Amino acid sequence: MAKYKLHVLVCGGTGCKSSNSLQIIENFKSLIAKNNLQDDVQVIKTGCFGFCEQGPIVKIMPDNTFYTRVKPEDVERIVNEHLIKGRKVPDLLYTNPENKEHVSDSKHMDFYKKQIRIALRNCGFIDPENIDECISRGGYEALGKCLSEMTPEQVIAEMKASGLRGRGGAGFPTGLKWELCAKNKADQKYVICNADEGDPGAFMDRSILEGDPNSVIEAMAICGYAIGATKGLIYIRAEYPLAIDRLKIAIRQAREYGLLGEDILGSGFNFDIELRYGAGAFVCGEETALIHSMEGMRGEPTLKPPFPAVSGYMGKPSNVNNVETFANVPVIITKGAEWFNKIGTEKSKGTKVFALAGQINNVGLIEVPMGITLREIIYEIGGGIKGGRKFKAVQTGGPSGGCLTEKHLDTPIDYESLMAAGSMMGSGGMVVMDETSCMVAIAKFYLEFTCEESCGKCTPCRVGNKRMCEILDKITKGNGTMKDLEDLRNLAAVIKDTALCGLGQTSPNPVLSTMDNFMDEYIEHVQDKKCRAGVCKSLMSYVIDKEVCIGCGKCAKGCPADAITKTEYIAPGHKLPSMVINSEKCIKCGACISGCKFGAISVK
Amino acid sequence: MSKIKLSADKLNTIKEICASFGNKSGEVINVLHQVQGKFGYLPAEVQEAVAHELQMPVAKVYGIVSFYSFFTMQPKGKHPISICLGTACYVRGAEKVLDEFKRQLNIPDGGVTPDGKFSIDTLRCVGACGLAPVAMIGDKVYGRLTPDKVKDVLAEYAE
Numbered sequence: 001m002a003k004y005k006l007h008v009l010v011c012g013g014t015g016c017k018s019s020n021s022l023q024i025i026e027n028f029k030s031l032i033a034k035n036n037l038q039d040d041v042q043v044i045k046t047g048c049f050g051f052c053e054q055g056p057i058v059k060i061m062p063d064n065t066f067y068t069r070v071k072p073e074d075v076e077r078i079v080n081e082h083l084i085k086g087r088k089v090p091d092l093l094y095t096n097p098e099n100k101e102h103v104s105d106s107k108h109m110d111f112y113k114k115q116i117r118i119a120l121r122n123c124g125f126i127d128p129e130n131i132d133e134c135i136s137r138g139g140y141e142a143l144g145k146c147l148s149e150m151t152p153e154q155v156i157a158e159m160k161a162s163g164l165r166g167r168g169g170a171g172f173p174t175g176l177k178w179e180l181c182a183k184n185k186a187d188q189k190y191v192i193c194n195a196d197e198g199d200p201g202a203f204m205d206r207s208i209l210e211g212d213p214n215s216v217i218e219a220m221a222i223c224g225y226a227i228g229a230t231k232g233l234i235y236i237r238a239e240y241p242l243a244i245d246r247l248k249i250a251i252r253q254a255r256e257y258g259l260l261g262e263d264i265l266g267s268g269f270n271f272d273i274e275l276r277y278g279a280g281a282f283v284c285g286e287e288t289a290l291i292h293s294m295e296g297m298r299g300e301p302t303l304k305p306p307f308p309a310v311s312g313y314m315g316k317p318s319n320v321n322n323v324e325t326f327a328n329v330p331v332i333i334t335k336g337a338e339w340f341n342k343i344g345t346e347k348s349k350g351t352k353v354f355a356l357a358g359q360i361n362n363v364g365l366i367e368v369p370m371g372i373t374l375r376e377i378i379y380e381i382g383g384g385i386k387g388g389r390k391f392k393a394v395q396t397g398g399p400s401g402g403c404l405t406e407k408h409l410d411t412p413i414d415y416e417s418l419m420a421a422g423s424m425m426g427s428g429g430m431v432v433m434d435e436t437s438c439m440v441a442i443a444k445f446y447l448e449f450t451c452e453e454s455c456g457k458c459t460p461c462r463v464g465n466k467r468m469c470e471i472l473d474k475i476t477k478g479n480g481t482m483k484d485l486e487d488l489r490n491l492a493a494v495i496k497d498t499a500l501c502g503l504g505q506t507s508p509n510p511v512l513s514t515m516d517n518f519m520d521e522y523i524e525h526v527q528d529k530k531c532r533a534g535v536c537k538s539l540m541s542y543v544i545d546k547e548v549c550i551g552c553g554k555c556a557k558g559c560p561a562d563a564i565t566k567t568e569y570i571a572p573g574h575k576l577p578s579m580v581i582n583s584e585k586c587i588k589c590g591a592c593i594s595g596c597k598f599g600a601i602s603v604k
Numbered sequence: 605m606s607k608i609k610l611s612a613d614k615l616n617t618i619k620e621i622c623a624s625f626g627n628k629s630g631e632v633i634n635v636l637h638q639v640q641g642k643f644g645y646l647p648a649e650v651q652e653a654v655a656h657e658l659q660m661p662v663a664k665v666y667g668i669v670s671f672y673s674f675f676t677m678q679p680k681g682k683h684p685i686s687i688c689l690g691t692a693c694y695v696r697g698a699e700k701v702l703d704e705f706k707r708q709l710n711i712p713d714g715g716v717t718p719d720g721k722f723s724i725d726t727l728r729c730v731g732a733c734g735l736a737p738v739a740m741i742g743d744k745v746y747g748r749l750t751p752d753k754v755k756d757v758l759a760e761y762a763e
Contacts, residue, residue: 014731018738018745052734201691203731238637238674239727277637279672296630298671357692357733364734395691431691445694449728455671558752560707587707589700589751 004042006083007061011124013048013210014203014242020072021045021056027075032083041083044133047211049124050365051111054094059106059124066106067092097361097383110380111362116343118351119167119327120367123211128246131253134214140259142333143218146225147267150333155226156182159329161337163349168194168285168322169400169426170502171348171415174329177319181309182227184317189229191220192313192320194290195236195243198282199398200449202429204353205323207365209236209243212327213250217273219329221260224271227319232273235290239280247275282399282453285427286501287312287320289455300455301501322427324353344370348414352425358394358432359386368413375409378432389434393517397426399446399453400506402513403439422513424506438535439518440525444472446510454504461504464495468511477538480526489515537588540603542581544592548600551576555592555601561585564592610649617642618650622657629660632668636675645679681716681723683761686740690729697750698737702726704751705739708758721761 010016010025028043049057054068058078065088067078074092081087093102094109106112117123126133134140146155160175181189193216197205209216220232236244251273254260262270276294283289284299291313293299312318328350332340344350348370354377357363361383368377374394378384385391393403402423404411411417415425433442447469456462468491471484492508499505515522524530531539544555546569556564556579563585570577581592581601593601610618621638625631635654640646646669655662669675687693687702702724706712709722716723732738735747739757746757 015734018730018732018735018747052732055734198728200689200694200728201733203729203733206731239730277634278674279633279637280674281672293633296628296632296634296668298667355692355733357736358695363692363736398691429691431695433695437695442695445691452673560704560751587703589703591752 003039005040006042008041008043008083009046009059009061009124010043011047011049011055011057012045012242013052013055013207015048015052016056017242019056023072024056024058024070024075027072028079031076031079035079035084037079037083044127045129046126047123047128048207048365049106050115050120050207050367051106051109051362052365053361053363057124064105064107066094066104066109068094110383111364111366114372114376114381115367116351116369117367118331118340118343119208119215119324119353120211120365121331122215123207123365126212128211128213129249131214131250131257131259134212138334139214139330140218142330143221143225143259144265145333146222147265147269152182152226152228155222155333158333158337159226162332162340163337163344163347164325164328164332164340165348165415166322167324167328167352167427169397169424171425174321174325177309177321178223178226180307181229181317181319184310186317188231188314188316189227190313190316190318191223191227191229191232192287192290192294192308192318193220193232193234193326194285194287194320194322195234195240196278196284196290197237197240197323197427198280198285198453199427199429201357201431202355202398202427204355204365204428206240206243208323208327208353209240210246213243213247214254215327215330216323217247217250217254217260219326220273221264221271222329222333223319223321223326225269227317229319230270230272232271233276233294233313234273235276235278235284235294237280238277244275244277251275281455282449283455283501283503286503289501290320291318298455300457301503303500324428345412345414347416352413352428354428354430356382356430356432359389359434359436360384360432361386370414371412373410373412374404377413377430378409382432385432385434387434389436391432392435392437393433393439395423395431395433395442395510396429397424397506397509398429399449400424400502400509401426401429402509403433403442403517404513405517422516423509436533436535438476438531438533439514439521440472440476440531441533441535443511443514444469444476447472447507450503450507454507458498458500458504460495460498461500461507464491464499465504465507467491468495468508472511475522475525476531476536478525478529478536482523482526485515485522485526534603540588541583542586542588542590542592543602543604544579544581545600545602546578546580547571548598549578550574550598550600551578552598553579554595554597555579558591558595560589560591561587563587610653614643614650615653618653619657622654627658629658629664632658632660632665633672636665636669640675645676647677678714678723679716679720680725682721683741684723684725686725686727686730688728688730688732688736688738688740689726690733690736692729692733693737696736700751701737701739701749701754704754705758708754722758
């Protein structure tokens, strides 16, 4: 990277790509060529920078200028001003929402200040399609260290000492998992990477694979060396085409460099990786279901024991870790367990990557030390709630987790305290909700997801969740009774106790945690037939105040259902007759309210 | 095998794909991925042909096709519309956007317009949560959608 004077890093992650970042790259390339700068400036398509809200993002190195919401037509100005004249383009810089000042260096943005990047260390810095860039930032150093200086036992001891726990959700200690698999003697063992990220609203693993695929490949090879496996398999969602492409490129390049294949780095250790594709089944995130799916069967879970460490893929001992867990491994080996150990809390070490989304100002991918509070994440990194509205809840752990509220804002985030608060760490989805979200509807949303994704093998999950979902549907339609609320709790308890796998056992959590924290909303739906967030359509009707309506007719024009007509009543002081909504035709889309400048329309 | 009405061409494609995976039944998911990639969907006769090549019961193939949401037995429209109903999009109003698409095209979720031009599906998280709510038409992503933008989006595909 030394010969260029300037590097233009453009985010090529899925979010920024969706807002045309590839065209931005093209424009940079052609304008750089036109100005004869190709020997001085290099354009690099990187993985995700994390600050998706402000995408597409363009970063100029080495002066670390961070341009946000860049459009293809802005490129010319950046080239003429910044690349040629060395002047920053102020209106494309990030604007601090509080003091309206332009911030050019990401280090000074609230979004990045509290983050510590371990798993995401290379995301947004390197071209993920070029292994040399990864190597120049220390990639494959850890593998070299393991193969030349450490015995497999030492690698496992280091992992155990680091305190790293599984980042896929349950938080099982990684070193211990490796040790269990290493102890089982077999002619063939497997290292499996779980990249079947199915949690709606979570994109951590995808961003790692898109931004730094080599970190996962390196870690799998280290794991293979530690447990005595020569084969690695990555089970990845077919819905992630970009991550699949980049993994394929990385695997090919690693083979060419002798970092995968036979006799790696002359050590005599053999290891190679193949990809396996998921086909859209949330339950396949469960390790036994994942293994069945890789074997070409329906992805149904089986009872543990036997654990995969004893009998996994093709009946052989297998070690399954998630993408983010693997991404931590090389750093632990190079910097040492002791260094890693210092980050985080007593029982939860290191950092956690979260996909921060929902009604929050700074949507994006963040990596924070364990022990940080929700308040710091939501108000400092996340920049608070969108539109200055009031915070209501944050959902962690996806369909297996629960909602945390105002009273949990100062809880330090680690595996145990989230569990104690009625939620869980989960894979890292963090969805922030404000007063416009109805908690009963959210519970129903998650249960609909579980019903769709239940594999159907065990009755509590297949039938129980369906029944719970029906009850919730009844409540949101205004037909619920107090007995229904009791039934929900009873059903939830039975499902938790009797379902076969983790998906079923945790599926009632969204209902239980919303009932625990927002019981008044449930009771309102049942007794007053009211949805205070204005989400449950059956409980609302739109009305026009005939005294306020000036009869401009804008609402009628904008009404997609032709439900608004003129009346014959002209209010005192007005010239035109007021409008009225036909409640039978009204689809309750809310288009009329947002269009009315006079505040004449309200929800009752 | 008399029931199979596939053209010789299509049958050959299936045979080639199965052979490229060594006709192993353990590779059935990979085979189905490729077959769907070629044909767009997996109707019963295609499943029968795959089962025959891999020497496994049709019921097993059907069991897999119906289990995984990525596989479909319905052909999609020329411009398949997928609306993200991931949590991030949901709390930012994706349901209203979905309702508007359904209303404009007058088809249900999972349906295809009579002229075969559009189909509507929902999916969970395309990962562009910063742009929520998001819909995809073909490979193109439309972000920050609201119900009143739907009409203009569809107008882009007028012929």
